[in-house]
Structures are given as structure tokens and as C-alpha cells.
Amino acid sequence: xxxxxxxxxxxxxxxxxxxxxxxxxxxxxxxxxxxxxxxxxxxxxxxxxxxxxxxxxxxxxxxxxxxxxxxxxxxxxxxxxxxxxxxxxxxxxxxxxxxxxxxxxxxxxxxxxxxxxxxxxxxxxxxxxxxxxxxxxxxxxxxxxxxxxxxxxxxxxxxxxxxxxxxxxxxxxxxxxxxxxxxxxxxxxxxxxxxxxxxxxxxxxxxxxxxxxxxxxxxxxxxxxxxxxxxx
Amino acid sequence: xxxxxxxxxxxxxxxxxxxxxxxxxxxxxxxxxxxxxxxxxxxxxxxxxxxxxxxxxxxxxxxxxxxxxxxxxxxxxxxxxxxxxxxxxxxxxxxxxxxxxxxxxxxxxxxxxxxxxxxxxxxxxxxxxxxxxxxxxxxxxxxxxxxxxxxxxxxxxxxxxxxxxxxxxxxxxxxxxxxxxxxxxxxxxxxxxxxxxxxxxxxxxxxxxxxxxxxxxxx
Numbered sequence: 219x220x221x222x223x224x225x226x227x228x229x230x231x232x233x234x235x236x237x238x239x240x241x242x243x244x245x246x247x248x249x250x251x252x253x254x255x256x257x258x259x260x261x262x263x264x265x266x267x268x269x270x271x272x273x274x275x276x277x278x279x280x281x282x283x284x285x286x287x288x289x290x291x292x293x294x295x296x297x298x299x300x301x302x303x304x305x306x307x308x309x310x311x312x313x314x315x316x317x318x319x320x321x322x323x324x325x326x327x328x329x330x331x332x333x334x335x336x337x338x339x340x341x342x343x344x345x346x347x348x349x350x351x352x353x354x355x356x357x358x359x360x361x362x363x364x365x366x367x368x369x370x371x372x373x374x375x376x377x378x379x380x381x382x383x384x385x386x387x388x389x390x391x392x393x394x395x396x397x398x399x400x401x402x403x404x405x406x407x408x409x410x411x412x413x414x415x416x417x418x419x420x421x422x423x424x425x426x427x428x429x430x431x432x433x434x435x436x437x438x439x440x441x442x443x444x445x446x447x448x449x450x
Numbered sequence: 451x452x453x454x455x456x457x458x459x460x461x462x463x464x465x466x467x468x469x470x471x472x473x474x475x476x477x478x479x480x481x482x483x484x485x486x487x488x489x490x491x492x493x494x495x496x497x498x499x500x501x502x503x504x505x506x507x508x509x510x511x512x513x514x515x516x517x518x519x520x521x522x523x524x525x526x527x528x529x530x531x532x533x534x535x536x537x538x539x540x541x542x543x544x545x546x547x548x549x550x551x552x553x554x555x556x557x558x559x560x561x562x563x564x565x566x567x568x569x570x571x572x573x574x575x576x577x578x579x580x581x582x583x584x585x586x587x588x589x590x591x592x593x594x595x596x597x598x599x600x601x602x603x604x605x606x607x608x609x610x611x612x613x614x615x616x617x618x619x620x621x622x623x624x625x626x627x628x629x630x631x632x633x634x635x636x637x638x639x640x641x642x643x644x645x646x647x648x649x650x651x652x653x654x655x656x657x658x659x660x661x662x663x664x665x666x667x668x669x
Contacts, residue, residue, distance in 0.1 A: 282665050337622070344615035351611055355602045365601050368662045372594060373616055375658055379651060380619035 224427055231424030235262075238417045245411045256314040258417050262425040263307035264339070268381075269426050270300030270433065271342070275374040278367040287448050290363035291440050293370060294353065299433045301346045303425075304339060311336075338381040345373040359447065451539060458535065458543030459550075462519075466551075472522075476515045476555060483507055484562045494568035497632045504563055505625050508556060508581075508588060509617070515555050516548050516592040517609050520600035532667070541663040545593050545656060552589035556581050570632060577631035580645075584624040587648055590655045591617045597666050623648055 239258040247254070274296035281289035319325040330336070352369055356362035441448065466473055487503060495503060523531075531540055560581055571577045595613040602608055627644045630636055 337618075341615050341618050344618075348611050348615055352598070352602060352608070355608065361601065364665055364668075365598055368665050369598055369612060372658050372662055375654065376591075376616045376619070376651070379647070 225431055228424050228427035228431060231420045232428060235417060235421040235424050239421065242417060243413055245413060250318060253314055253317045254414065256310060257414060258421040259425075260307060260310035260314055261418070262421045263303050263310055265422045266426045266429045267300045267303040267307060267342070270296050270303060270429050271346075271374060271377075273430075274300060275370060278370040278374075281363060281367045282371070285360075285364075287359070287363060287444070288441065290367065291437055291444070293367065295433050295436045295440065297346050297349060297370065299429050299436070301343060302432075303429055304343050304346075307339065335381075341380050342377055345377060349373065454535060455539050455543045455546070458540060459547045462543065462547040463550075472518060476511070477558060479514055480507075480511055480555060480559045481562060483510070484559065484566050488566040491567070494570075497570035498629075500563070500567060500570050501625060501628050501632065503567070504559075505584065505621055505628070507559060507563075508584060509614075509621065511555050511559055512552055512585070512588040512592050513610055513613070515551055516589055516596050517599075518596075519544055519548055519593060520596045523600070537664040537667040538660050540667070541593075541597070541659050544597075545590055545659060548589040548593045549586050552585040553582055556585035572633045573631040577628065580624065580628050580631060583645060583648055583652075584621075587620045587624070587652050587655075588617060590652055590659070591620070594655065594659050594663070597663060601666055620648055620651055 235258050239255055244252065244254050246252075274293045277289045277293035277296060280286075281293060315330060319330055349366060349370055353362055353366045356365065484507065487507070494500075557578075560578070592609060592613050595609050595616070598612060599608040623644055627641065627648070630641045
């Protein structure tokens with residue numbers, strides 16, 4: 219067990235997130251009400267997913283620069299845990315949507331599924347699903363590592379416009395769409411109530427660290443299994 | 451370098467002319483797909499449906515037209531190219547050749563759509579421009595996907611799996627942009643903004659292809 223401190227930090231932050239997230243005071247807005255507490259879980263999942271995908275992307279670049287098999291294992295596992303966070307983001311999102319968009323706003327399932335952010339997230343998950351299908355179609359590990367690194371880099375570079383630009387161009391039920399006065403609560407410091415900020419930012423760090431922690435466990439397991447293949 | 455790229459493009463065109471069956475095969479694919487659409491639709495579709503159908507057909511035509519660009523190259527021939535040219539020149543030639551091929555196919559399918567499924571387009575010239583832009587975008591992405599799939603020793607199915615999520619954002623933008631040709635009023639500058647965004651993404655694909663293809667090429 220090396221570098222214990224950030225694991226402890228992750229544990230403390232998540233304990234704080236769960237206790238503080240459910241007990242601290244939150245602003246009461248119409249429609250949202252207490253569901254705003256989901257901010258500490260739902261939005262953090264997407265932050266965690268993006269950060270893990272970015273790490274995976276960086277390791278793919280490192281692989282192509284060094285052809286060190288270790289970097290391929292890193293890239294693969296960060297992508298896998300990132301995809302898991304994406305699925306959890308969907309799961310927490312459905313809970314939130316069912317209490318706000320469905321019950322209070324009466325949105326139909328069709329209009330919710332056409333949400334630009336849902337589409338963006340679906341594209342991200344499809345890309346990483348395709349990444350794993352591609353990996354599965356090779357038997358030669360060096361070739362698999364090289365070709366999948368190329369796909370990972372290409373797909374990631376194409377993913378950015380879809381996730382970050384398109385939702386800003388078209389109307390959306392999420393906050394941050396053009397024409398709404400809600401601003402961008404996820405990234406703009408002024409658009410979010412200070413009471414929420416108290417828990418939100420620690421929660422992002424906590425969940426992301428947890429994601430990295432899970433990934434390092436998977437990586438260590440795989441490194442032990444493939445010990446004979448890695449030449450330092 | 452430009453001269454060598456153009457020689458490679460000429461080589462591909464020459465191959466196409468010598469093996470005309472593949473070219474006519476794709477033309478037949480377009481014609482029969484649109485004919486099936488024509489028979490399966492009870493009446494001419496309204497503009498929005500027409501637009502969606504058109505772009506989906508474009509996508510499948512492109513998968514079929516571009517798929518063979520790398521799959522057809524035998525191992526020995528790749529080795530030969532490896533000795534006489536650089537990967538950057540090779541991929542650029544493939545990209546441009548596939549753009550040309552896809553533009554021809556786009557025009558054919560547009561024409562067939564007009565014939566079989568009526569013509570809800572009010573701004574013909576704008577729509578033709580958008581179709582050319584879209585054909586370019588789709589063919590660029592699928593050329594690179596074809597290069598990846600060829601390494602995986604897989605059939606065209608893998609190209610679709612790899613390419614569809616990547617092309618989706620651009621395809622959605624294209625469908626949105628096409629509505630400018632269906633008498634939908636956009637706010638001023640929005641059409642150019644969208645077209646510019648798609649153009650930028652095309653440029654990004656070319657740059658990524660040039661950077662990444664050398665890694666695919668080595669074996």
C-alpha cells in the first residue's frame with residue numbers, strides 16, 4: 219500500500235459528502251427542492267468520468283510514445299472505470315429526472331431522451347464500448363495495445379466537441395443551455411449557491427479519488443498477472 | 451510531397467477504373483437501397499423524415515464505399531507501399547481519394563432521392579453544398595476507421611461499430627444544418643457557424659489522421 223494519504227482523503231471527503239450532503243442546509247428552489255442534493259452525486263459522476271477518460275487518453279499517448287505495455291494496461295483500466303462512472307451518472311440522473319422533469323415538468327420520455335447532454339453521454343459510452351470491442355478483436359497484445367491506443371486518442375479528440383460544445387448550441391433541459399438564465403452551475407463559480415459549493419467541490423474530489431483508487435486496484439491486479447510480459 | 455500524394459490518388463483512381471465492378475457495386479447498392487425505401491414508404495415523406503432518411507442512407511453508403519479502401523489492400527501490396535512512400539503521404543492520398551469517391555456517391559444518392567422520394571428541398575443549392583460538406587466529413591472519419599478495422603482483420607461490421615459513435619455529433623449537426631435548406635429560418639449567422647464547426651471538425655480529423663496513421667501503418 220503506497221501513497222496512502224489520498225485514499226484516506228478520499229474516504230474522509232466521501233464521508234463528509236454523504237453526511238453533509240444529506241444533512242446540511244440547501245437552497246429551496248421550485249421544482250428542484252431537496253433533489254438538488256443529487257448534485258453531490260450525479261454531477262460528480264460525470265466529472266469523475268471525464269477525468270478518468272482524460273487520464274486514459276494521456277496513457278494512450280504515453281503508450282504510443284514509449285510502447286511500454288504498462289501504459290496500455292493503465293489506459294484500458296481508466297477507460298473501464300470511466301465507463302462505470304458514466305453508467306452511474308445515468309443511474310443517478312434517472313432518479314433526479316424522475317422527480318423533476320417527469321413529475322413536476324411533465325416531460326415525456328421522448329423529450330428527455332433527446333436531451334443533448336444525454337446524447338453526448340451516450341456517444342461517450344458507445345465510443346468506449348466500441349473501444350472494448352476493438353480490443354477484444356485482437357489476439358496479438360502488442361498490436362491490440364497500439365491500435366486501440368490510436369482509436370482511444372482519435373475517439374477522445376472527437377468526443378470533446380460532442381460533450382462540451384453541442385449542449386451549449388442547442389436547447390436543453392439541463393442548466394447551462396443558451397437562452398436559460400441558469401448559467402453554468404458546474405463550471406462557473408458565480409452560478410452556484412455557496413451552501414452547495416461547501417459540499418459540491420469536496421464531493422468532486424472525493425468521488426474522482428475513489429475512481430482512481432478502484433482503477434489502481436484493477437491495474438495492480440493486472441500488472442501482477444501479466445508480470446512476465448512487462449519489461450522495464 | 452504534393453506530387454507523390456497525387457500519384458497515389460491517381461493510382462487509386464486507376465485501380466477503380468480497372469476494377470469497375472466495385473464502383474458499380476456501390477452505385478447499385480445506393481440505387482437498390484433507395485428503391486427499397488421508395489417501395490416501403492406509403493407516400494412521399496415529409497421534409498424532416500426525408501432529411502433523416504437521406505443522412506442515414508449517406509452513412510451506410512459511406513461505410514460500404516470507404517470500407518474497401520484499406521480492406522482491399524493485400525499484405526504484400528502494403529509492404530510495397532511501405533518501402534516506396536511515407537505513411538503521411540499514403541493516408542493523405544487515401545483521404546482525398548475517398549472524399550472524391552464519396553462526393554460522387556453523395557450526388558448520385560441525392561439525385562435518386564429527388565427522383566424517387568420527391569423533392570421537399572426549397573434551397574437546392576444550399577442543400578447540395580451541405581451534402582458535399584457532409585460527404586466529406588463522413589468519408590474522412592470512415593477512412594480512418596477503415597484503416598483501424600483493417601488491422602483488426604475484421605469485416606465491415608467493425609467499421610460501423612467504431613465509426614458510428616464518432617460520426618454521430620457531426621451527423622446531428624449536419625441534420626440540423628440541412629434544415630436551413632427546408633425553409634426553416636435560422637438566426638443570422640447560425641448557418642455559417644454550424645458549417646464552420648463541421649469544417650473545423652473535418653480539419654481536426656485530417657490532423658489526427660496524419661498524426662495517428664504512422665502508428666497504424668507499422669507492423
